Amino acid sequence: MSAATPPTERRVSARVGAISESATLAVDAKAKALKAAGRPVIGFGAGEPDFPTPDYIVEAAVEACRTPKYHRYTPAGGLPELKKAIAAKTLRDSGYEVDPAQVLVTNGGKQAIYEAFAAILDPGDEVIVPAPYWTTYPESIRLGGGVPVEVVADETTGYRVSVEQLEAARTERTRAVVFVSPSNPTGAVYSREDTEAIGRWAVEHGLWVLTDEIYEHLVYGDAVFTSLPAVVPEIRDRCLVVNGVAKTYAMTGWRVGWIVGPKDVVKAAANLQSHATSNVSNVAQVAALEAVSGNLDAVAEMREAFDRRRRTIVRMLNEIDGVLCPEPEGAFYAYPSVKELLGKEIRGRRPASSVELAALILEEVEVAVVPGEAFGTPGYLRLSYALGDEDLVEGVSRIQKLLAEAED
Incomplete structure (x- = not known):
């Protein structure tokens, strides 16, 4: 009589195993790794002010x-x-x-x-x-x-x-x-x-x-x-x-x-x-x-910079055919809809989801954004504008040039 087969060993609990990695931190980590490797990556992933602590x-x-x-x-x-x-x-x-x-x-x-x-x-x-x-x-x-x-x-x-x-x-x-x-x-x-x-x-x-x-x-x-x-x-x-x-x-x-x-x-x-x-x-x-x-003087200075960047990023994103970006009223994120771009051909590929579109943007123009799937709404991208003005303009300009190539 053969010995009974031992039960499959459970290595990670179901409770913890069901938890996914933070998508925003994952995108930020990938962007930083590429930068460390010498790539000119611009990251819009993490919600992190670019200012030093006062x-x-x-x-x-x-x-x-x-x-x-x-x-x-x-x-x-x-x-x-x-x-x-x-x-x-x-x-x-x-x-x-x-x-x-x-x-x-x-x-x-x-x-x-x-x-x-x-x-x-x-x-x-x-x-x-x-x-x-x-x-x-x-x-x-x-x-x-x-x-x-x-x-x-x-x-x-x-x-x-x-x-x-x-x-x-x-x-x-x-x-x-x-x-x-x-x-x-x-x-x-x-x-x-x-x-x-x-x-x-x-x-x-x-x-x-x-x-x-x-x-x-x-x-x-x-x-x-x-x-x-x-x-x-x-x-x-x-x-x-x-x-x-x-x-x-x-x-x-x-x-x-x-x-x-x-x-x-x-x-x-x-x-x-x-x-x-x-x-x-x-x-x-x-x-x-x-x-x-303490007082809120340093906060006021940061808010002024964020407000300037907010207006810039919304204007530039809305200049892209197929992108619709409502003006955010708070925080430091833009959340444009890119649903009209999905399925279109961009450099020989047809991204079917915002996950695929975000991957395409990173691979083709070295700009890191977070896909809407991470936030429960496919068909969108999140871009944090808590980064320097020059990087912001350069990053969105790269996205503009890439997405201008979209064809039916």
């Missing part, structure tokens, strides 16, 4: 390195002085008054998003996610045991979803909704009226809201940032605000974010963090303290 913030970090108390463990939920400063900053910038006990300092915005979902979701809970969405939201929902439910908006509505769309997606299993304004990847900004309407709809149905405010200071023209819990106070007991220093202060590599929310949920998320990572680097926390406590 000097006064760096100096605070240097001093922290010399301070022995920061060489030791500190509270897992964040330095008390930083939590107090974040509460003050939230009132200053959002009009939302919170207690420092409602703040959890995290290793960047991504950890904040994951821990927020992990704290409120049970297996099978549904979370409505407006698309185009940032790549991390659905994956964090799945890691938290939930099920992302996409609601798609397109260029005809400025990439903004309506209450009617959200209601059509709501089921008895709906637990939460994601609300992001200004938006990554589209730059869409919701009006105060639309923000309030979505908040009141969530209150009516007893839903949680996770609102990502990390681009709060990057709005342009007549657009105005509106904090949902500030205009809908009734939602505050079921609202989790995610934010951080990365975009506002050009501190992407410092890895400091936070959650603001009800004390019991924040405490639960802090318990999770105490086992996952413990405290955020003390040096980075001191730098963040200096950032959120």
